[in-house]
Amino acid sequence: MKILVANLGSTSxxxxxxxxxxxxxxxxxxxxxxxxTDYGAAIDQCLAELVRGGALQSEQELAxxxxxxxxxxxxxxxxxxxxxxxxxMEAFNEIAPAHNPPYVNGVRRFAQRMPQTPLVGLFETAFxxxxxxxxxRYAVPEAWYQAGVRRWGFHGAxxxxxxxxxxxxxxxxxxxxxxxxxxxxxxxxxxxxxELRVVSCHLGGSSSVTGxxxxxxVGNSLGMSPQSGLPHNNRVGDLDAFAxxxxxxxxxxxxxxxxxxxxxxxxxxxxxxxxxDIRDLVSQAASGHTGAQVxxxxxxxxxxxxxxxxxxxxxxxxxxxxxxGIGENQVGVRAAICRDLDRLGIQLDPEVNATVRxxxxxxxxxxxxxxxxxxxxxxxxxxxxxVRRYLEQAKR
Ligand code: AMP
Numbered sequence: 001m002k003i004l005v006a007n008l009g010s011t012s013x014x015x016x017x018x019x020x021x022x023x024x025x026x027x028x029x030x031x032x033x034x035x036x037t038d039y040g041a042a043i044d045q046c047l048a049e050l051v052r053g054g055a056l057q058s059e060q061e062l063a064x065x066x067x068x069x070x071x072x073x074x075x076x077x078x079x080x081x082x083x084x085x086x087x088x089m090e091a092f093n094e095i096a097p098a099h100n101p102p103y104v105n106g107v108r109r110f111a112q113r114m115p116q117t118p119l120v121g122l123f124e125t126a127f128x129x130x131x132x133x134x135x136x137r138y139a140v141p142e143a144w145y146q147a148g149v150r151r152w153g154f155h156g157a158x159x160x161x162x163x164x165x166x167x168x169x170x171x172x173x174x175x176x177x178x179x180x181x182x183x184x185x186x187x188x189x190x191x192x193x194x195e196l197r198v199v200s201c202h203l204g205g206s207s208s209v210t211g212x213x214x215x216x217x218v219g220n221s222l223g224m225s226p227q228s229g230l231p232h233n234n235r236v237g238d239l240d241a242f243a244x245x246x247x248x249x250x251x252x253x254x255x256x257x258x259x260x261x262x263x264x265x266x267x268x269x270x271x272x273x274x275x276x277d278i279r280d281l282v283s284q285a286a287s288g289h290t291g292a293q294v295x296x297x298x299x300x301x302x303x304x305x306x307x308x309x310x311x312x313x314x315x316x317x318x319x320x321x322x323x324x325g326i327g328e329n330q331v332g333v334r335a336a337i338c339r340d341l342d343r344l345g346i347q348l349d350p351e352v353n354a355t356v357r358x359x360x361x362x363x364x365x366x367x368x369x370x371x372x373x374x375x376x377x378x379x380x381x382x383x384x385x386x387v388r389r390y391l392e393q394a395k396r
Contacts, residue, residue, distance in 0.1 A: 002028070002056065003387050005066040005380040006046075008106035010098065011035055013042045017055050018384040025385070029055040039109040062117055065110055066387035068157050068379055069121030070099040070226060073148060077126050078183060078386040080394075081107050081119040092148070095225045098235065098263055118394075120387045124226075127156030127163075127210075127217050130187050135219035153220030155202045157379035159210040162200040162321050165375050167215060169360065170319060172196050179215040183386060187216040197314040199307050202377065203333065204324030205233040205276075209303060211310025218313050221306040227262055230302045231295070233276035236266035237302065271295035278326050278333070299326075300336040307337070311344065317370055320346060323377040328358045338372060345369030 001021075007014040014032030018025060031049055036042045050056040067081065072088035079085055086104050093100045103121075110119055128136070136151045138144075160179060167175035174191040181189050191214050198212040207230040211218040221229035223238070231237040239262070247253045253261075261270075269276035272295035274284060284292035311317055321327075322334055331354050338348045345368060353363040356374050364372035 001063045001388060001391070002061050003064050003066055003384045004046075004050075004062050005068070005383045005387075006106070006110070007032075007068060007380065008102050010102045011037070013039065013046065013106070015046050016380040016384075017050055018381065020384075020388050025381070027381070029053055039106055040113060043109060043113050059114065059117070062114075064118040064120050064387050064391055065114070066380075066383045067103060067107060067119065067121040068124060068383050069103055069107075070096050070124050070154065071152060072123065076123050076129060078120060078122045078390045080390075081111075081121045085121070094259075095148075097259065099226055118391065120390050122157060122383045122386045124154040124156045125152040126183065127160045128153035128220055130182075130216050131219050138224070149224055151219070151223040153208075153210070153217065154222040154226050155206070155208045155210070155220065156217075157382040158202045158323060158377040159200045159208075159212065159217060159220070161377050161379060161382050162202075162323055162375055163198065163212045163215050163217070165360075166198050166200070166319055166321050166373060167196060169373065169375070170196065170371065175215045180385075182215065183389070187214075191215070195314075197317045198319045198321060199310045199314070199317050200321045200323065201303055201307065201327050201337070202324045203230075203299070203303065203322065203326035203330075206235070207232055207299070207303070207324070207326070209306035209310065211313050213314055218310065221302075221309075230306065231271060231298055232267040234264050234267045234269040236262040236270070268295045268299065271298055278330055282330065282332060296333065296336070300333060303337050316345070319371040319373055321373045321375050323375050328374055328376050331356070334363070334372075334374075346372060348372055 003018050005016050012034050013036055016030040017028045019028050029050055033042045047059045051058060071092050072085055073091040075085055075088050086107060089100050089104050107119055138149060140149050164176050164179040175196045178187060178189045178191050195214055200210045200212060202208050208220055208222045210220045227235040228238055244258055268281060272281055272291040274292055275281060281292040281295050285296055326333055334353055335348055338346055347364050347368045349363060349365045356363055358376050361374050362371050363374060
């Protein structure tokens with residue numbers, strides 16, 4: 001069975017093609033296009049590349065196209081992206097302006113282009129369905145909660161990948177299997193003692209921290225929208241709700257402009273006044289740029305804040321995992337996050353840390369109580385696996 005996973009940005013389309021057979025899964029091809037102005041043409045190009053490269057005989061061979069969809073009103077989990085689901089995604093366009101509109105538009109183009117192929121989305125909120133209720137509530141009136149004002153949590157595919165892979169690497173096949181079956185049985189599968197407690201730090205263009213107990217998330221630093229939690233590349237992260245009305249009343253700032261500033265001119269870009277790319281910030285901070293240093297310091301501070309929250313929630317941790325573009329590659333950011341935590345058992349081996357980029361590795365000293373690990377994420381694989389399961393269940 002061949003499943004294409006498409007990652008849709010406002011002007012980009014990235015893809016990976018997976019093949020599943022009994023007891024086997026492998027990636028056959030990957031690629032992508034930037035500066036996309038016509039999605040239909042990009043889809044044509046993607047399919048043509050796959051056929052030309054021999055990964056597909058023809059597009060009819062695709063069992064489905066999978067998408068790492070973000071959020072939809074009243075819908076969670078892994079679902080067929082029909083007109084009703086797309087409308088439910090559109091209903092949350094204002095909450096996820098950088099994410100939902102490109103997905104809705106892109107999926108519609110896929111539907112026009114490949115009307116016979118199932119289009120299936122795994123929502124980024126799916127991993128948090130079994131977190132404790134208190135972790136998902138804001139202290140707002142009940143009617144607001146009913147309207148969707150709650151902590152949803154995102155980056156579910158990435159943190160789920162880390163939950164499973166870290167369990168495998170830590171010798172906990174039972175917990176890894178529980179993660180694999182999570183969307184079937186809601187994490188009810190029994191696992192052996194002691195508990196496996198992991199904090200997963202997805203640090204990239206978009207960043208979040210998640211606590212994971214025995215493979216099941218206990219919460220995520222992202223709240224109601226993908227603009228919350230840690231500072232992102234150009235999105236704001238957590239902000240006191242009263243800041244916005246204050247600015248609007250006292251400066252005449254309009255709502256649309258405020259939304260634009262929070263979605264495109266804030267985060268690391270806003271803090272540094274320089275760039276949304278961590279590579280620029282690291283090099284400029286080294287040459288004395290104050291804003292770049294402040295941006296790095298805030299990212300580190302906020303990441304430590306959330307690691308601390310889950311350290312307490314989980315009654316300590318067995319592993320802290322770094323993943324995504326920054327987590328996998330930025331040696332200095334990892335070192336700054338783990339600084340002076342030895343009394344909590346969290347330590348880095350500086351020499352090992354300095355050599356690890358985008359590869360699986362333990363970067364703590366061999367005898368440290370907490371394993372600090374780098375695990376390159378594979379969100380597309382998580383999507384493909386769930387889409388496969390969806391197709392197999394739909395057949396029954
Ligand atoms: P992501 O959203 O996971 O692609 O992460 C994007 C962020 O990771 C950007 O701030 C990049 O500067 C950073 N990043 C990606 N690749 C590298 C790399 N090889 N070295 C350093 N930083 C990187």
